[in-house]
Amino acid sequence: MITSxxxxxxxxxxxxxxxxxxxxxxxxxxxxxxAEVTPEELPSPVEDSAVRSFLLIDQLEHTTTRYTGxxxxxxxxRFNTSGxxxxxxxxxxxxxxxxxxxxxxxxxxxxxxxxxxxxxPFWDLQAGLRYAKPxxxxxxxxxxxxxxxxxxxxxxxVQAATFLSxxxxxxxxxxxxxxxxxTQRWILQPRLAVNxxxxxxxxxxxxxGLNDIELGLRLRYEIKREFAPYVGVSWQSSYGGxxxxxxxRGEDVNEWSLVTGVRLWF
Amino acid sequence: xxxxxxxxxxxxxxxxxYQRRHFLKxxxxxxxxxxxxxxxxxxxxxxxxxxxxxxxNNSTTATDLVIAKHKLNIAGRVAMPTVxxxxxxxxILRYREGxxxxxxxxxxxxxxxxxxxxxxxxxxNMDGVPGVSFAGIRPGETFTYxxxxxxSGTYWYHSHSGNQEQAGLYGPLIIDPITPxxxxxxxxxxxxxxxxxxxxxxxxxxxxxxxxxxxxxxxRTMGDVFRDANLNGWRSMIKDRMEWAKMRMDxxxxxxxxGFTYTYFLNGQSADQNWTTLFKxxxxxxxxxxxxxxxxxxxxxxxxxxxxxxxxxxxxxxPVTVDEFRIAPAETYDMIVQxxxxxxxxxxxxxxxxxxxxxxxxxxxxxxxxxxxxxxxxPLRTMADMGMSGDAMGNMAMPSKDGIPSADGMSEMExxxxxxxxxxxxxxxASKGDAxxxxxxxxxxxxxxxxxxxxxxxxLSTVPEKAxxxxxxxxxxxxxxxxxxxxxEMPVSRINEPGSGLGDAGRRVLAYGDLRRLSxxxxxxxxxxxxxxxxxxxxxxxxxxxxxxxxxxxxxxIPFEYGKWLRITFVxxxxxxxxxxxxxxxxxxxxxxxxxxxxxxxxxxxxxERLSFDVKPDEIGKWAFHCHLLFHMELGMLRVVxxxxxxxxxxx
Numbered sequence: 001m002i003t004s005x006x007x008x009x010x011x012x013x014x015x016x017x018x019x020x021x022x023x024x025x026x027x028x029x030x031x032x033x034x035a036e037v038t039p040e041e042l043p044s045p046v047e048d049s050a051v052r053s054f055l056l057i058d059q060l061e062h063t064t065t066r067y068t069g070x071x072x073x074x075x076x077x078r079f080n081t082s083g084x085x086x087x088x089x090x091x092x093x094x095x096x097x098x099x100x101x102x103x104x105x106x107x108x109x110x111x112x113x114x115x116x117x118x119x120x121p122f123w124d125l126q127a128g129l130r131y132a133k134p135x136x137x138x139x140x141x142x143x144x145x146x147x148x149x150x151x152x153x154x155x156x157x158v159q160a161a162t163f164l165s166x167x168x169x170x171x172x173x174x175x176x177x178x179x180x181x182x183t184q185r186w187i188l189q190p191r192l193a194v195n196x197x198x199x200x201x202x203x204x205x206x207x208x209g210l211n212d213i214e215l216g217l218r219l220r221y222e223i224k225r226e227f228a229p230y231v232g233v234s235w236q237s238s239y240g241g242x243x244x245x246x247x248x249r250g251e252d253v254n255e256w257s258l259v260t261g262v263r264l265w266f
Numbered sequence: 267x268x269x270x271x272x273x274x275x276x277x278x279x280x281x282x283x284y285q286r287r288h289f290l291k292x293x294x295x296x297x298x299x300x301x302x303x304x305x306x307x308x309x310x311x312x313x314x315x316x317x318x319x320x321x322x323n324n325s326t327t328a329t330d331l332v333i334a335k336h337k338l339n340i341a342g343r344v345a346m347p348t349v350x351x352x353x354x355x356x357x358i359l360r361y362r363e364g365x366x367x368x369x370x371x372x373x374x375x376x377x378x379x380x381x382x383x384x385x386x387x388x389x390x391n392m393d394g395v396p397g398v399s400f401a402g403i404r405p406g407e408t409f410t411y412x413x414x415x416x417x418s419g420t421y422w423y424h425s426h427s428g429n430q431e432q433a434g435l436y437g438p439l440i441i442d443p444i445t446p447x448x449x450x451x452x453x454x455x456x457x458x459x460x461x462x463x464x465x466x467x468x469x470x471x472x473x474x475x476x477x478x479x480x481x482x483x484x485x486r487t488m489g490d491v492f493r494d495a496n497l498n499g500w501r502s503m504i505k506d507r508m509e510w511a512k513m514r515m516d517x518x519x520x521x522x523x524x525g526f527t528y529t530y531f532l533n534g535q536s537a538d539q540n541w542t543t544l545f546k547x548x549x550x551x552x553x554x555x556x557x558x559x560x561x562x563x564x565x566x567x568x569x570x571x572x573x574x575x576x577x578x579x580x581x582x583x584x585p586v587t588v589d590e591f592r593i594a595p596a597e598t599y600d601m602i603v604q605x606x607x608x609x610x611x612x613x614x615x616x617x618x619x620x621x622x623x624x625x626x627x628x629x630x631x632x633x634x635x636x637x638x639x640x641x642x643x644x645p646l647r648t649m650a651d652m653g654m655s656g657d658a659m660g661n662m663a664m665p666s667k668d669g670i671p672s673a674d675g676m677s678e679m680e681x682x683x684x685x686x687x688x689x690x691x692x693x694x695x696a697s698k699g700d701a702x703x704x705x706x707x708x709x710x711x712x713x714x715x716x717x718x719x720x721x722x723x724x725x726l727s728t729v730p731e732k733a734x735x736x737x738x739x740x741x742x743x744x745x746x747x748x749x750x751x752x753x754x755e756m757p758v759s760r761i762n763e764p765g766s767g768l769g770d771a772g773r774r775v776l777a778y779g780d781l782r783r784l785s786x787x788x789x790x791x792x793x794x795x796x797x798x799x800x801x802x803x804x805x806x807x808x809x810x811x812x813x814x815x816x817x818x819x820x821x822x823x824i825p826f827e828y829g830k831w832l833r834i835t836f837v838x839x840x841x842x843x844x845x846x847x848x849x850x851x852x853x854x855x856x857x858x859x860x861x862x863x864x865x866x867x868x869x870x871x872x873x874x875e876r877l878s879f880d881v882k883p884d885e886i887g888k889w890a891f892h893c894h895l896l897f898h899m900e901l902g903m904l905r906v907v908x909x910x911x912x913x914x915x916x917x918x
Contacts, residue, residue, distance in 0.1 A: 043378065045397035045426070045890060048816045048902035054476045088809045088816075089748065121751035121804050122514060151806060154511040181487040225473075225480055265476065 054265065055083035059218075061261025063099075063234065074257070076101045089118045093126060093149070107136045112145055112161075123150035130163055138204045141165045155179070171197040171206070182219075187228070191216040200241055205249070207241015220263055228263045328410075329359060329367065331381065333403075333425070333435060334374035341529045341536040345464060347434030348375065348425070354534045355458050355558065356423070356437025363418040363444045369411040371403060378402035378427055381411070383439060384596060384847070385421040385580050385867040388413040390887025393849055395426045398890045398906055402427060418443035419580025420554040420598045422458070429467035432560035432896055436460065440554065441580075448784065449576045449585065451602050452549035459566075459593065459615050459624050460558040461528040467560070471897050474522060475808050481524045484621060484644045485516060509649075513752060515841060517646040518619075519805065520766060522842070522897060523561040525622025530562065532615065532624040540635055541626035550604045551628070552576070553613075557593040560896040563618035563843060563870070565592050565768060568611050568628065569639050573601040575776060579866045582784035591776035592618065592765050594845035594870035596894040599776075603628070610634040618767065618843070620644040645767025651841050653741070653754020653874030736835070736856060736878055746814025746839065750802035753839045757876035761857045765843065765872060778855060778870075782862035790861070793833035793880050797824065801871060801893075801903070803840040808901055810893065816902020823908035824891070826883040835878040838871045844898065845870045848907070850889035853879040868894055883909040 058080050065074025077100045084091040093116050098109040114128030126147045133140035147161025157177035164170055173195050180188040195211040218232030234257040238246050243253040336352045337344060350356030361367050373379040380402050382394035392413045396402030403409040418441040425435035438456045463470055473480045486507075494503040510517050535541040545551055553573075557564060567573075567590040575586045577600035585602075593599055593615075605611055610629040617623060620642050627635050738758040745753050764775035803810045810816065826832055834853075838844060845868050852865040856878045863880075871877050892904035 042401055043397045044818070045395055045906070046817050046892075046900050046902065046904050047428075048811075048900065048904075049818045052472065052475050088804075088807055118748045118807065121748050122806060123748075151514050153514060154508070155514055181485055183487050183489065184483045184485065225477060 049087050051085065051087060053083065053085040055081065056263075056265040057081045058263055059259075059261055060264065061230075061232075061259040063257040063259045065255050065257040074255070076107065078259070078261075084116070091116045091118075091124065093124075093128070105136060106133075109133045109140075114145055114147070116149065120150070122152070123148055126161070132163075134204050134206070141167070141204070165201070167201075169197065169199045169201050169206075171195065171199075171201075171211075185222045187220050187222060189216075189218045189220065189230075189232075191218070197242075202245070205242065205245040207239075207243070207245060209241070210239045211242040212236060212238045216259075218259065218261075218263075226265050230259075230261055230263055232259045233257065234259055327368075329369045331356070331369060331371045332374060333371065333379045333381075333430075340462060340464075340534075341531075341539065343464065347462075348430045349434045350381075350437055353437070354434045355460065356435070358438045358440060358456065359423065360440045360442070361415055362442045363415050366412065366414045370408050371411065372408040373403040373405055375430075376405055378404055379430060379435075380426045381423050381435075382426040382849075383411075383413075383421065383423050385419075385598070386413070386439070387416060387850060387852070387885060390850065390885060390889070393887075393889065395849065395890045398849075398888050415441050417441060417580065419577055419582075420456075420556065420600050421580050422556045422558060422596075422598065424558065426890070429471075429896070429900075431558075432461070432463070432467045434462070436558040438554070438556055447576070448582065449602065450550060451552040453545065454552040454554065455543045456533065456554045456556065457613060457615075457626065458531075458533050458556045458558050459562075459564050460531045460534075461523070461560055461562045462531055463523075463527045463529070465527055470523060470527060471900065474897065475901075478522070478805055478808050479516065479519070481522065481526045482516075482518060482619075483524070483526055484518050484520075484619065486518055513652065515647075515652070515752065515805070517648070518644060519647065519841060520619035520645060521561065521563070521617065521621065522808075522895070524619055525617060528562065528617075528622060530559075530564075530615070530617060530622050530624035532613065532626040535626070537623060537625040537638065542629055542632050542634070543626070544631060545605055545628055547608055547630070548604065548606055550602050553601045553603060555593055555599045555601060557595050557597055559595045561595070563592055563594050563765075563845075564615040564624065565590060565618060566613070566615045567591075567639075567773070568603060568613050569636070570609070570611055571603045571605055571628075573603050575780075576600050576602055578781050578864060579868060581865045583864055584782040584784055584862070586776065586780045586782075587774070588776045588780075589773035590764075590768065592768060592870075594843065594868060594894070595896075596845055596847055596868040597866075597870070610636040612636040612638060614639050616642065618645075618765070620767070642767065642771075647766065647841050647873060650758075650760070651766065651873035652752060653757045653837075653839065736876055739876060741837070741839070744813075746800060746802045749804050749809045749811055749814040749816065749819075750800075750839060751804045751806065752841065753800075754837060754874045754876075757837045757839075757874055759877065760872045760875040761855075761877065763872065765870075778857050779859075781855065781857060781864040781866075782859045783864045791831035791880070791882060793831045795827075795830070796833040796835060796878075798835045798837065799905075801836055801838045801840055801844050801846075803842065803898075803903075805840075808897075810898040810901045810903040812903065812905060817904045818902065820905065823888060823906040826881070826907050826909045828883055828886055828909050828911040831880055831882050833878055833880050835876065836869075836871045838873055838875045838877075841873045842895075842898075843870055843872055844903070845894040846892070847894045848881065848889065848891045850885045850887065850907075850909070851881050851883050853881055855879050883907075885909060886911060 060079050061077070063076050063078050080097045081095065083094045086092055093114040095112040096110065099107040101107055110130065110132045112128060112130040114126040116124035116126040119125045126145065126149060128145050130143040130145045131140060132143065143163040143165050145161050145163055147159065149159045152158045155178065160174040162170065162172045173193065176192045178190050182188055193214040197206050197208060197211055200206065200208045214234065214236045216232060216234040218230045220228040220230035222228040236255045238253040246253050331350050333348065333350055335346050336349050337346055338354055340347065340354065347354050371381050378396060380394045380396050390399045392411050393399040421439040421441065423437055423439050424431040438458055479485065491503065529536050533541045555566060572587050572589065575583060575588060575591070577583060579598055591599060605628060608630050610627050613626045613628060615624040625638055629635070736759050738756055741753045741755050741757065762777050762779035764777045768775045800813050802812060802814045812820070836846065847868045853867065853869055854863050855866050855869055857863060869877070869879060886909050889907045889909065890904060891907045892899045
C-alpha cells in the first residue's frame, strides 16, 4: 500500500493533543462562569452540571490482512477512538481513526472535531471539521461535517455524517454497532461501516457511489469495564470506481483481516 | 386488619425507667454533653447488655459533634471515611419530645459541610441544606443548631454536602415521646443500614456518567436467552427481548450502583462482621430500622420471626405484621419482634437488585449465628414499570388477570425521538385493557424473575378498602424533552404493591397501602391546589430531574402557600424507584386510608407509578425537595420549594 511520512502521523497526533488541551481549557472556563451565577451567594445545593469527559479507544489493534488477489503484505496497527468533553447537552466530540503499517508509515488518517448537542434523549446532532487523508500517498483534505450520533431503537449504536470537502465534494459515512452480551464480561461487537460519495475524487482513490463496506466482529473480555482485550475479524470490500482505483494501485478490493487488540476507556 | 398486632396495650414505659440494650454505653452524648472518639460506635460493636443512658430533659446542655475524616477499620480494611465524632455510623443522638436542643457542629474538613436532621420539622435556618437554607458550615467553623422538638420517633441525620453522606457522615436520631408509645416492648435496638464503597464516591459518579450500566453485572446475556426460551418458548422470549431493545431500556436496571462496589452495612458492619444483639426468649424487641444507604433499597426480613410494624418515618401506625418489608433510602420503620425460642435469628437485608446484602444476628449470647438465607434471583422490570399497564391495573379493585402488564402496550410506546404520539389503541381505556389481555401470552416470564401478580399475593382481597387509590391517567403529550428517555403512557397507582421482586414467595410483604396512621386525628383539609410533577431521567446520559429538567435548569422555587393544603402528584416516567424527600413539612400519603393516611418524610415512588400526597406548609422558608438516591439528587433531581405567606414574603 501507499506510504506516508511519520511527520503526517505526528501532525495528526499533535492536532489531537492540541484539541484535547483546547477542550479542557474551554471546560474550565465554562465551570468558572457557572460558579459565578449562583443566586444569593449561596452555593448550589447540587452540582448537576459538572464538565466531564470521556475517551474511548474502541480499537487499538494489530491486523493481519489476508488478500484474495493482491500482492501486498498486510500487518498493521489500526486505531479508532471517540471522545467528548462537556456537559449533558452540549459537548465537543473528537473522533480519530487510522492505520499505520509496521515500518512506521501512516496509511490513512481521519480526525473529526465536532460540536454536538443533545436534541433527543438518545441523539446528538453534530457539526464541525474533519481532516482526512485516506491514502498514504494521496492528498489530505479538510471537510465540514454535519451528522448525528446516538442509540437507535433496538440498541444499535449509530454514527452518521455527511462531509463537504474544501473542494466541494460531498460524501457520507454511516457506522452501526451492536453489543451482544455472551456473559457479563464476554461481549461480542459486530460493526458495520459504509462510505458513499456523490462525486469521484480521483486523487484520493474515491469513486462515485458506494465506496466500501467494512464489517467487523470483535469478541472482547472485560477484565475491567475500562480494559478489555479482544480478538476479531474484519472484512472490507470496495465497490465501483473505488474498487477500480484500488486495482490500479495493485491493491485488493476484498480483504479479510484477523485483529487482536485492546479496548480502553477513560 | 387481620394482621394487626394483638398488642395494642397502652401500658407503656418511659425511656428512663426501662432497661434497654444496645445503645451505646457512652456514646449517647446527649444531656451529658460528652463527645466521644471511639473507632466504632458502641451500638455497632457491643454484644453485651447495656443500660441505656436515656434522654434527658436537661436542655441546657449542648451536644457537640465534630465532622472530620478518620482512619477507620471498615469491613476489615483501612479507610478514611468522613464521619461524626470518629464514628461510623455517627453517635446516636437521643432527645425527648418538647426539648429545645442545642447541637454544636464543628467542621474539620477541608470543604464546606452540613448536617440535616432528616424528618425533623425545624425552622428553615436549622434545616442544614447548603444552598437552600444556609450557606453551610465552612472549614474550621462551628455552627450551632438550636431548635425545639415537636415530634417523637426514629429519625436520622446526615450531611447534605456533596458526597459526604455516602462517605460515612450519618447517624441515628431518636426522640422519645412525652406521652408513652401506645405499644409495649422490653428492649430495643437500632439497625442502621447503609452502603459503603472503597472508591471515591465522586469516581463512582464519574463512571456512571460515562457508562450508566457500569455497576450492573446482572444484565441479560445469551445464557438468559436460552433459559427464557426453554421456559417460555422462543417466540415469547424474542418478543420480550425486542420490546426492551426497541425502547433502548434494560429490564435488569434495578439499581444504578450495586454490590460490585458496595459493601452493605448493618450498623457499620459488613455481613461477615455479623453485628449481633442479644435477647431473652419471649421478650419483645423494638428494632428501629433506618436506611442510610446512598443508592440502595433493602428488602428486610428475619427468617423465623414475624415483624410487627409500629412506626413508619417516626410516626406511629396501626400495627401490621409482615414477613418482609422494603425500606427505601432515608425511610425508617420500627418493627417489634418477639423471638420465643433460643435459636439465633438472622436480620437479613438483601438489596433490591439482589447484588448483595447486609446482615446481623439476634441471639441469646454473642458468637451465635443463624444461616444466611438463600439469595434470590434479581428481579426484572416489567411493562408495568414502564408505565405500560393496562387499564385494569389502575383500578386495582378487580383481582383478575387483567392486571398483568400489557405487552401489546409496548407497541404504543413512542419515544420522544420518534415524536409521533399517535398512540393507536389509547382512545379508550377499554381497548387498552383488551390489548393487555392479548399481550399476556407474550409476557410470560420466569416466575423467579417476575412476581406476576404481587398485588394479589399481598392480601389485597382481605383489605378491600385499599382499592381506593388514585385512578390511572394517560400521559399527556409533553414528553419532557431530551432530558427524559421514556414516559409512562398509563401511569397507575401501585400503592398496594410491595415492589419489584417482592410478594411472590408466599411472604406477607409490607406495602404503602398498609400504612395507617395510629391516631384518629388524621390529617384534615382539602387541597386547594394540585401540582403534577413528573419524575424524569435520561438513563443513557444519567440526567435526572423533574419534568425533564435538572435543578440547574429549574432553579426557580416551586411556590407553596403557607398554611394552605396542597396536593402534589408524582408521575414516575422512569423505570427506577425514587425515594422522594420533602424538607420542612410532612407529606400525607394518599394511600386510600382516608383519615388514617400516614405522614411520611420520604415517599418511594415506583417505576411507572402515579402517586399523590397532600401537604400543609406550616414553616415559612425555602425547603429542599429531592430524590434521596444521592447521585440522582446530585445529578439534578432536586427542586427548591418556597413557602410564603399571603404577602408573598419569604423569610430568609
